[in-house]
Amino acid sequence: MSKALLYDSTMCIGCKQCEAACAAQNKLPYDDRVAAESVQSEHKYTVVLTRQDKFMRRLCMHCEHPACASVCPVGAFHKTAEGPVVYDVWKCIGCRYCMVACAFAQPKYEWQSLNPRVRKCIMCPERVKAGQQTACAEACPTGATKFGDRDDLIKEAQERIRQNPSNYVPHIYGLTEVGGTCVLLLSGVPFEQFGYPAPNKVGDVPMPEYTMRVLSKIPDFIPLWAVVLGGVYWISHRREDVAAVEAALKKDGGAR
Amino acid sequence: MKFKLTLWKLVFVVIMGLGVYSAYVRYAHGLGAVSNMNDQFPWGIWIGFDVLCGVMLAAGGFIVTGAVHLLNIERLHSIVRPTVLTAFLGYCLVIVGLCFDLGRPWFIWHQLIYMNPHSVMFEVGFCVMFYTTVLFFEFLPNVLERFNLKRPLKWVKNVMAILVVAGILLSTLHQSSLGTLYLIMPSKLHPFWYSPALPFFFFGSAIAVGLAMTIFESSLSSRAFGRQLELPVLIELGGALLVVLWVNALLRFEDFFHRGQLGNILKPSYEAYFLWLELALAFVIPIALLSFKKVRHSSNGLYLAAVICLLGFVTNRLNVSVTGFETWVGHHYVPKWTEFMITLSIIAGGFALFGLAVKYLPIFPQEEHRVANRVAEPRPLGVAPVLEHAGD
Numbered sequence: 001m002s003k004a005l006l007y008d009s010t011m012c013i014g015c016k017q018c019e020a021a022c023a024a025q026n027k028l029p030y031d032d033r034v035a036a037e038s039v040q041s042e043h044k045y046t047v048v049l050t051r052q053d054k055f056m057r058r059l060c061m062h063c064e065h066p067a068c069a070s071v072c073p074v075g076a077f078h079k080t081a082e083g084p085v086v087y088d089v090w091k092c093i094g095c096r097y098c099m100v101a102c103a104f105a106q107p108k109y110e111w112q113s114l115n116p117r118v119r120k121c122i123m124c125p126e127r128v129k130a131g132q133q134t135a136c137a138e139a140c141p142t143g144a145t146k147f148g149d150r151d152d153l154i155k156e157a158q159e160r161i162r163q164n165p166s167n168y169v170p171h172i173y174g175l176t177e178v179g180g181t182c183v184l185l186l187s188g189v190p191f192e193q194f195g196y197p198a199p200n201k202v203g204d205v206p207m208p209e210y211t212m213r214v215l216s217k218i219p220d221f222i223p224l225w226a227v228v229l230g231g232v233y234w235i236s237h238r239r240e241d242v243a244a245v246e247a248a249l250k251k252d253g254g255a256r
Numbered sequence: 257m258k259f260k261l262t263l264w265k266l267v268f269v270v271i272m273g274l275g276v277y278s279a280y281v282r283y284a285h286g287l288g289a290v291s292n293m294n295d296q297f298p299w300g301i302w303i304g305f306d307v308l309c310g311v312m313l314a315a316g317g318f319i320v321t322g323a324v325h326l327l328n329i330e331r332l333h334s335i336v337r338p339t340v341l342t343a344f345l346g347y348c349l350v351i352v353g354l355c356f357d358l359g360r361p362w363f364i365w366h367q368l369i370y371m372n373p374h375s376v377m378f379e380v381g382f383c384v385m386f387y388t389t390v391l392f393f394e395f396l397p398n399v400l401e402r403f404n405l406k407r408p409l410k411w412v413k414n415v416m417a418i419l420v421v422a423g424i425l426l427s428t429l430h431q432s433s434l435g436t437l438y439l440i441m442p443s444k445l446h447p448f449w450y451s452p453a454l455p456f457f458f459f460g461s462a463i464a465v466g467l468a469m470t471i472f473e474s475s476l477s478s479r480a481f482g483r484q485l486e487l488p489v490l491i492e493l494g495g496a497l498l499v500v501l502w503v504n505a506l507l508r509f510e511d512f513f514h515r516g517q518l519g520n521i522l523k524p525s526y527e528a529y530f531l532w533l534e535l536a537l538a539f540v541i542p543i544a545l546l547s548f549k550k551v552r553h554s555s556n557g558l559y560l561a562a563v564i565c566l567l568g569f570v571t572n573r574l575n576v577s578v579t580g581f582e583t584w585v586g587h588h589y590v591p592k593w594t595e596f597m598i599t600l601s602i603i604a605g606g607f608a609l610f611g612l613a614v615k616y617l618p619i620f621p622q623e624e625h626r627v628a629n630r631v632a633e634p635r636p637l638g639v640a641p642v643l644e645h646a647g648d
Contacts (some may be wrong), residue, residue, distance in 0.1 A: 001574060039297075039422060041295065042295075061625050066573050067440055070375065070442060071375050071376065071377060072371060072372055072375055072376045072377070073367060073372055073377035073378040073381055074366045074370035074371075074378075075370050075371070075375075076370070077374035091366055091370045092359075092360060092362055092363070093359070093361070093363045093366050093367070094358045094359020094360040094361070094363075094364075095357075095358055095359075095377060096298040096299060096359065097375075097377050097437070098379070098554045099280070099295065100298050100299050100441065100444075101325060101441060103441070103444065105295070108295045109287075109295060109359065110296060110359075111286060111287050111288030111293070111294065111295075112285075112286050112288045113286055113291070114283070114284075114285075114286050115359075115360060116286065116287065116359040118358065127553070133469075134405065148450035172503045175360055184270050196446075197443050202443045203442070206376065207440050208440065208443075209435055210439045210440050210442060210452075211374075211376050211437075211439045211440045213439075213452075214433075214439060214455055215373075215374070215379065215436070218379070218429065221429075222383045222425065222429075225425055225428060226421065226425055229322075229326060229421045229424055230421060232324070232326050233326050233417060233421065234329065236326065236327050236328035237328055238381075239328070246390065
């Protein structure tokens with residue numbers, strides 16, 4: 001069963017313990033200066049955004065059908081059975097198609113490096129595999145970030161909205177977006193205010209389907225097109241042969 | 257040989273010098289130092305121009321070889337060799353460009369072992385790799401003839417038909433797939449340019465540009481190398497270009513119509529200005545020009561229409577790859593000067609290599625005597641002298 005994270009922004013107090021825990025887990029520098037940065041980057045996989053008294057986390061959504069894994073020419077990304085979408089750096093050639101393709105703009109790049117890597121939240125795959133929760137969920141003092149089975153978390157999220165409908169926008173972000181994600185979000189204000197693509201804009205269709213609609217036709221297209229091209233060649237050259245034979249016959253006939 | 261420094265040689269040297277400096281910055285300090293690409297704009301002009309436009313501008317190869325070898329249109333034969341040369345150089349330069357753009361170009365061969373068949377990029381990469389190989393063999397007769405290697409020449413000529421069919425097949429796939437690359441971003445790319453029909457548009461524009469580029473390159477080399485212009489051939493290409501532009505334009509119109517964008521494209525907006533520029537240069541002006549028989553039958557008229565058309569489709573690809581993302585990102589991407597220099601020096605290198613190839617290989621074999629005895633002629637074209645002396 002797939003694991004997931006449920007982030008309930010109404011419970012978040014903006015303490016940024018998740019940021020610090022994430023940095024520690026991934027051996028990234030973390031100090032007041034990094035804490036003050038309000039954008040994700042190659043050294044900050046998750047960020048807690050603040051708008052007045054509202055908070056919102058940004059992190060990799062760990063899509064059920066990840067665009068990054070689908071577009072990578074060398075398959076450097078893959079979705080694990082437990083849920084995390086992970087990255088094999090030794091395969092990566094640095095084309096950055098993953099960054100362009102991600103609807104949530106999550107993959108970040110080491111622009112200053114001479115051997116750059118793509119960086120993003122990988123949902124602590126070793127911890128998850130060992131049955132532990134992610135570092136951010138463990139660090140969260142209020143339970144705003146909660147780790148668990150995706151199905152259980154969905155039920156819990158639905159329950160929270162039902163019990164306190166006035167607290168929430170009536171939507172679990174990630175339940176159906178791009179075919180479902182392993183990070184589920186609850187919020188009191190529209191998700192777009194924090195840079196999430198609007199649910200109606202990003203849609204429920206898994207992103208890889210858009211390209212597979214075309215790619216899946218290629219195996220049929222190749223032999224078909226090859227036969228057509230070969231046929232054109234044959235016909236156009238056959239005409240030449242026929243013309244030559246006819247000319248010869250004519251000449252022959254005239255001589256007789 | 258006496259070395260004469262001309263203005264264009266100086267420009268070439270300056271561009272190459274700045275290009276070498278930019279290449280140094282790229283490999284000594286990284287992509288962040290050499291470019292204005294960032295996490296919001298991971299693809300800049302090295303993808304938008306060097307790859308997307310480079311592949312498109314090299315499309316003449318599969319079109320002209322297809323017309324001559326497949327459709328058996330003998331009268332186009334004289335332009336096959338220069339067109340194949342342009343295409344071969346074009347693809348080589350795309351690969352050179354990629355080696356600047358890829359973050360870890362030393363692992364480019366991973367394509368061969370870690371294959372992901374679900375990736376459009378994988379398909380494009382493989383097609384480009386195979387097609388460059390095909391172009392190499394299509395180009396090889398030039399070298400074999402030069403060194404009078406008759407037997408291998410015969411082998412290559414025996415398989416030419418297969419090479420040409422393979423070339424068209426591979427080109428159909430990757431020219432359209434460059435458009436398919438963008439299908440996975442329906443929520444990011446502006447609706448003016450995001451369309452399920454992108455693969456068809458990319459293929460259609462490749463055919464238009466392949467024809468326009470062949471006209472451009474023939475006109476240019478006729479002036480640079482003092483060759484007789486194959487005007488009847490170019491007139492034929494111009495006619496074909498007009499038809500292809502009409503088909504492209506109608507498809508675009510249909511697409512705007514079916515996606516309900518017709519109202520939006522008329523409303524002034526940042527994207528609309530770029531779209532108007534693109535549509536004017538790619539369709540309105542060239543179609544208007546080529547509709548006049550007088551223009552279609554004059555070398556200067558054809559040249560002008562071809563250049564405007566090329567600029568139009570280059571604008572189109574830059575719109576798809578850059579302009580179309582600016583609203584989603586929320587800010588503009590303007591390439592850094594070093595980014596421009598890499599691109600410019602790749603283009604300049606292409607011109608120089610073309611000149612070298614023409615000088616030392618039988619690209620225009622039937623006219624060698626004329627080149628040898630040529631007298632000074634008026635050169636109305638700016639870039640032509642670069643070609644002429646490129647081999648010095």
